[in-house]
Amino acid sequence: MMPFEPSERTTVRRRPERAVYERDVIAAILDEAVVCHVGCVVDGRVVVLPTIHARVEDRLYLHGAVGNRTLRAARDGAELCVTVTLLDGLVLARSAFHHSVNYRSVVIMGRAMEVRDEAEKRLALRAVVEHVVPGRSVDAREPNEAELAGTLVVRLPIDEASAKVRSGPPVDDEEDYGLPVWAGVLPLMIRTAEPIADPRLMARVPLPAYVAGYAR
Amino acid sequence: MMPFEPSERTTVRRRPERAVYERDVIAAILDEAVVCHVGCVVDGRVVVLPTIHARVEDRLYLHGAVGNRTLRAARDGAELCVTVTLLDGLVLARSAFHHSVNYRSVVIMGRAMEVRDEAEKRLALRAVVEHVVPGRSVDAREPNEAELAGTLVVRLPIDEASAKVRSGPPVDDEEDYGLPVWAGVLPLMIRTAEPIADPRLMARVPLPAYVAGYAR
Numbered sequence: 001m002m003p004f005e006p007s008e009r010t011t012v013r014r015r016p017e018r019a020v021y022e023r024d025v026i027a028a029i030l031d032e033a034v035v036c037h038v039g040c041v042v043d044g045r046v047v048v049l050p051t052i053h054a055r056v057e058d059r060l061y062l063h064g065a066v067g068n069r070t071l072r073a074a075r076d077g078a079e080l081c082v083t084v085t086l087l088d089g090l091v092l093a094r095s096a097f098h099h100s101v102n103y104r105s106v107v108i109m110g111r112a113m114e115v116r117d118e119a120e121k122r123l124a125l126r127a128v129v130e131h132v133v134p135g136r137s138v139d140a141r142e143p144n145e146a147e148l149a150g151t152l153v154v155r156l157p158i159d160e161a162s163a164k165v166r167s168g169p170p171v172d173d174e175e176d177y178g179l180p181v182w183a184g185v186l187p188l189m190i191r192t193a194e195p196i197a198d199p200r201l202m203a204r205v206p207l208p209a210y211v212a213g214y215a216r
Numbered sequence: 217m218m219p220f221e222p223s224e225r226t227t228v229r230r231r232p233e234r235a236v237y238e239r240d241v242i243a244a245i246l247d248e249a250v251v252c253h254v255g256c257v258v259d260g261r262v263v264v265l266p267t268i269h270a271r272v273e274d275r276l277y278l279h280g281a282v283g284n285r286t287l288r289a290a291r292d293g294a295e296l297c298v299t300v301t302l303l304d305g306l307v308l309a310r311s312a313f314h315h316s317v318n319y320r321s322v323v324i325m326g327r328a329m330e331v332r333d334e335a336e337k338r339l340a341l342r343a344v345v346e347h348v349v350p351g352r353s354v355d356a357r358e359p360n361e362a363e364l365a366g367t368l369v370v371r372l373p374i375d376e377a378s379a380k381v382r383s384g385p386p387v388d389d390e391e392d393y394g395l396p397v398w399a400g401v402l403p404l405m406i407r408t409a410e411p412i413a414d415p416r417l418m419a420r421v422p423l424p425a426y427v428a429g430y431a432r
Contacts (some may be wrong), residue, residue: 048255
């Protein structure tokens, strides 16, 4: 795929050597992150809210209740900045200054449009369920008309987007490598614990494979 | 401690039953999250960037290179919205509509001030290291004058703040409880993997206990 042409806004300024504009890298980071953080100016003030997203090709879908003020502002044309961050490890350098984290992040900027077409709205909501738990959408009851009417879905084109990635060991000042201080990376990852069945779960409903084998 | 008085801006509007304004709950969420997402209007446009924070009492410290545009905007008086999110589990309901996540999030709004006092600046940077790896600051080489001069630190008062927490099993529509669909919570947590020593680590430097026993 063609990499993104960095725009004035998505050009990574700090640490440009960490910037990535490849579409498949950006897509993979968006898909791996369970939630994103949506920034938007609402009533003249900046708000940043966590929410679940879903990517379908070059489109990012966000959803919420029709009363959601951030989504309503987005629907009404407010600019968005959507950021996802995956934390891969803690980077312990010999100097406090060079401590860092290994991470993969994506920033998407742009304006969203409300999804009014019912077929696309259903597709988007199915994509959200699949984004969180791949395989789940075939089992879950589909949204009914009232639920669909109560849900606002917006589509943000993934056009102005950039990723930033740090990986690997710490980078210390040359004169600090002789210090007798442990240095390295402590990898972090998301793990699941034992699934907790709903107390009201019907008898003899087995645990699905997509839950038992879940990995992010 | 006194809970926060929710302001016009920090009053949780969606799902107010999930809102928490207790200072110790807010502090615990801020301390557990490795990174926050800082929203700010920079050159007329909203940006959301992940960064490492540190809380000291009722103050949140953010830091970065002196050239960091978001931090410079913050220093120059731009309003900030700082959000942290801890993901505790995936909530699988019988209906697609009631799928959710269990989470704990905090939103802080306000204006930051640059930390110019050297003692407070050093305290803030030490707090950042301790925030990421408790115990580390005694081993890491302290910032020198050049590093200190190259770092911009801002202090955001934790005044206008609110938390939002969802926990527990899915909540389905009454008529859906009879569906033969598995429902429950898949807990998520951050885990460490085996520490990776820096290839240039000096011989006979032992792995510190704060790395070996690290838990978030």
